[in-house]
Amino acid sequence: MSRYVLPLGGLAVLVVFLFFGLHREPSAIPSPLIGKPAPQFALPSVGDPARQVTNATYRGRMYVLNVWGTWCVGCREEHTALLAISRTNVVPVVGLNWKDDRPLAIQWLNELGNPYVECGFDADGRVAIDWGVYGAPETFLIDANGVVIHKHIAPLTEEIWQRDFLPRIRAAGGSPQ
Amino acid sequence: MIPELGHFALILALCLAIAQSVFGLIGAYRRQPEWMAVARPAVAGQFVFVALAFGCLAASFVANDFSVSYVALNSNSALPTFYRVAAVWGAHEGSLLLWILVLATWSLAVAALSRSLPDTFIARVLGVLGVISTGFMTFTLATSNPFTRLLPPALDGNDLNPLLQDFALAVHPPILYTGYVGFAVAFSFACAAMLEGRLDQAWARWTRPWTIVAWMFLTIGIALGSWWAYYELGWGGWWFWDPVENASFMPWLAGTALIHSLAVTEKRGLFRSWTLLLAIFAFSLSLLGTFLVRSGVLISVHAFATDPARGVFVLTFLTMCIGGALSLYAWRAPKLGSSAGFELWSRESFLLFNNVLLVIAAALILLGTLYPLFIDGLDLGKISVGPPYFRAVFLVPMLPLLALAGVGMHASWKRARLGGLKRPLLVGLVVAFALALASALWFFGRVTVLATVGLTAGLWIIYSALREPISRLRKRQSLSAAVLGMSIAHFGVGVFTIGVAGVEAYKIEKDVALRPGQSVNIAGYDFAFRELRNVEGPNYSAIEGEFEVTRNGLLVRVLQPQKRVYRVQTMPMTEAAITVGWTRDLFVALGDQLGNDAWSVRIQYKPLIRYVWLGALFMAFGGLVAATDRRYRSVRVTEPLPAGSTARDAA
Numbered sequence: 096m097s098r099y100v101l102p103l104g105g106l107a108v109l110v111v112f113l114f115f116g117l118h119r120e121p122s123a124i125p126s127p128l129i130g131k132p133a134p135q136f137a138l139p140s141v142g143d144p145a146r147q148v149t150n151a152t153y154r155g156r157m158y159v160l161n162v163w164g165t166w167c168v169g170c171r172e173e174h175t176a177l178l179a180i181s182r183t184n185v186v187p188v189v190g191l192n193w194k195d196d197r198p199l200a201i202q203w204l205n206e207l208g209n210p211y212v213e214c215g216f217d218a219d220g221r222v223a224i225d226w227g228v229y230g231a232p233e234t235f236l237i238d239a240n241g242v243v244i245h246k247h248i249a250p251l252t253e254e255i256w257q258r259d260f261l262p263r264i265r266a267a268g269g270s271p272q
Numbered sequence: 273m274i275p276e277l278g279h280f281a282l283i284l285a286l287c288l289a290i291a292q293s294v295f296g297l298i299g300a301y302r303r304q305p306e307w308m309a310v311a312r313p314a315v316a317g318q319f320v321f322v323a324l325a326f327g328c329l330a331a332s333f334v335a336n337d338f339s340v341s342y343v344a345l346n347s348n349s350a351l352p353t354f355y356r357v358a359a360v361w362g363a364h365e366g367s368l369l370l371w372i373l374v375l376a377t378w379s380l381a382v383a384a385l386s387r388s389l390p391d392t393f394i395a396r397v398l399g400v401l402g403v404i405s406t407g408f409m410t411f412t413l414a415t416s417n418p419f420t421r422l423l424p425p426a427l428d429g430n431d432l433n434p435l436l437q438d439f440a441l442a443v444h445p446p447i448l449y450t451g452y453v454g455f456a457v458a459f460s461f462a463c464a465a466m467l468e469g470r471l472d473q474a475w476a477r478w479t480r481p482w483t484i485v486a487w488m489f490l491t492i493g494i495a496l497g498s499w500w501a502y503y504e505l506g507w508g509g510w511w512f513w514d515p516v517e518n519a520s521f522m523p524w525l526a527g528t529a530l531i532h533s534l535a536v537t538e539k540r541g542l543f544r545s546w547t548l549l550l551a552i553f554a555f556s557l558s559l560l561g562t563f564l565v566r567s568g569v570l571i572s573v574h575a576f577a578t579d580p581a582r583g584v585f586v587l588t589f590l591t592m593c594i595g596g597a598l599s600l601y602a603w604r605a606p607k608l609g610s611s612a613g614f615e616l617w618s619r620e621s622f623l624l625f626n627n628v629l630l631v632i633a634a635a636l637i638l639l640g641t642l643y644p645l646f647i648d649g650l651d652l653g654k655i656s657v658g659p660p661y662f663r664a665v666f667l668v669p670m671l672p673l674l675a676l677a678g679v680g681m682h683a684s685w686k687r688a689r690l691g692g693l694k695r696p697l698l699v700g701l702v703v704a705f706a707l708a709l710a711s712a713l714w715f716f717g718r719v720t721v722l723a724t725v726g727l728t729a730g731l732w733i734i735y736s737a738l739r740e741p742i743s744r745l746r747k748r749q750s751l752s753a754a755v756l757g758m759s760i761a762h763f764g765v766g767v768f769t770i771g772v773a774g775v776e777a778y779k780i781e782k783d784v785a786l787r788p789g790q791s792v793n794i795a796g797y798d799f800a801f802r803e804l805r806n807v808e809g810p811n812y813s814a815i816e817g818e819f820e821v822t823r824n825g826l827l828v829r830v831l832q833p834q835k836r837v838y839r840v841q842t843m844p845m846t847e848a849a850i851t852v853g854w855t856r857d858l859f860v861a862l863g864d865q866l867g868n869d870a871w872s873v874r875i876q877y878k879p880l881i882r883y884v885w886l887g888a889l890f891m892a893f894g895g896l897v898a899a900t901d902r903r904y905r906s907v908r909v910t911e912p913l914p915a916g917s918t919a920r921d922a923a
Binding site for chain 1: 345430545549552556563583584587590591594595598599601602605606642645646648649840841842
């Protein structure tokens, strides 16, 4: 008799695992950079090639590095959230414009709004390679000692910001509150 | 306007699907003819509106309407028109719509071709199909609407994933889905039979042709996918044991078990609860496959969208469908006693072993596919299960299965009697073994255990499959479509086995660094790298290499592999060049530029690889022939046949 209920039991076990599996990130391969000093970079600014953008500026401060490109749909998707985050002034958001076209990038920032305090122009993608970027958008959180403490792959949303970034910023003592 | 029309049509189709399930199931329960009569027209209406919705999305693609978000994400004005249509199912939302369209088409076919079935039974079948349809349409409308507008509209689209810009992959999803979703019909027949409390041989006879046709499509779909992976992914393999491939292969194994077990249930009234369970499994594995692909629980080259909200929805729906069916099973199956017995070496035993082995194979693959998830779920770390596991584990049930198939085809029902075929089959086995050894030595110059076993089994099954039809033709006896179909399909199994044995044992794969002007010799073929040039395609730029392949100084073929960069998605793609042959494929793919003009070049010699897909096509064709058997165009059956009554001794 009970053997006829067996398949139902098997299904129950499977569903439990699948349910919990859903709330895990299979692609969350921890970035090897986490806990390590952030790679240094010095790039021309997107808006003004003569000006230099470097993360040396942020020594002793927390900042967020956001990798984007005008060719990236996910970046368009996260743009509103990024603008809102930047407006809260919790940490400076630095942009890394990756393998892009300069006029298009400038046009993008003019039309959609500019969430970045400054933005480097990484035309050949060398800086992105140093940072281990394998797709845009990616967002890094760097603490006051210049150590990468978090990396987010995929478009940013305000929920993700509140869930994954703000607690880390508070824990590292980088928040005004 | 057109996208809104499509959206509205889909909502109407959902309403009709709800009507179809409510009136079908409750009408049959209350035995109200007026209620049950609603089911058929509801199916027809649902089909019309789903087709309209699908047509609207396709029209938006063809017209390059980039104000539709899904179109903007998956198409581009430079995309050729054929791929613009194929782009409809290029990503998550559209694939779901395709899924729904395929289900609506199957439902329509069931509604149209089931006039001879009892009214309450067919009302229940359509009701269950309606429930499945309702679930998927709700899913689409609630979480993955393909008609959502983009404001402001994009100037141009993001282009279709270049991997998908290929003929085989454009037609692969519709065919695969036809197979996948077709098992929904077997599932609905099983649920209806359990609700009705009617699990007789007639039920098995109604279910069989539907299952065989679905299985046929699934076979072709999987073969197409494998063929695509072979020439498009640039690695030259034909099966990668990727989770998504496994997701389509598990229902295939369960479906194969099901069509064999249905044969026993139809002919002898045995294995009834087992057959029911397989019908539930085949479709459950299809649903599970959908879940795995759609939810992003597993990483795969094929995964479309990682979205937990969608995952939770599909999981809930999957639990309801499968859980409901299995509860019905737990309630009804204990009442199904099988009265008839059979001897050990009868056809029933062979089919039972076949079933057990196929289910074991499916279970081992399921385990391997979900194992990383279990381990991660138990916080034991992140692991991945690779091809070595699957290869080893798959061979274990497959080898005895091949041995059984050769004999099983000739066993008779009920009694252990091979009808004087024991000797010819043994002689055939010895001849096959000798032939396998001889051809291995003659063509490849060396013998390996795996190749010999594989080639022997393949040749022997071919011999065994052809024996019956040839002897009947010789004696000018008639040959039913069912027997002929079975023979063709098993012939295909033999061809497939030979292909797998040949390619796996004797393939040669080399990665070499070559500069234009240099050449390399592999398996007796000289590959001379002549030159490199730039080529412009409609939506990509490419670097093309030219390789002259010669054998003993005679030109075999000039091969032109490409390295493409698709302009919009800036994704590098390897376009391998392949020369196809009856005995071997030669495969050249450009790897990366190594500096000072040198390129890494992947050169492969793939003996007998065509037989892998040819075998699959024969299997599918056998299914098609078997499904046309006369007895499926049956007259109205109103009284259930007594359990255990002996049917004709054919197929």
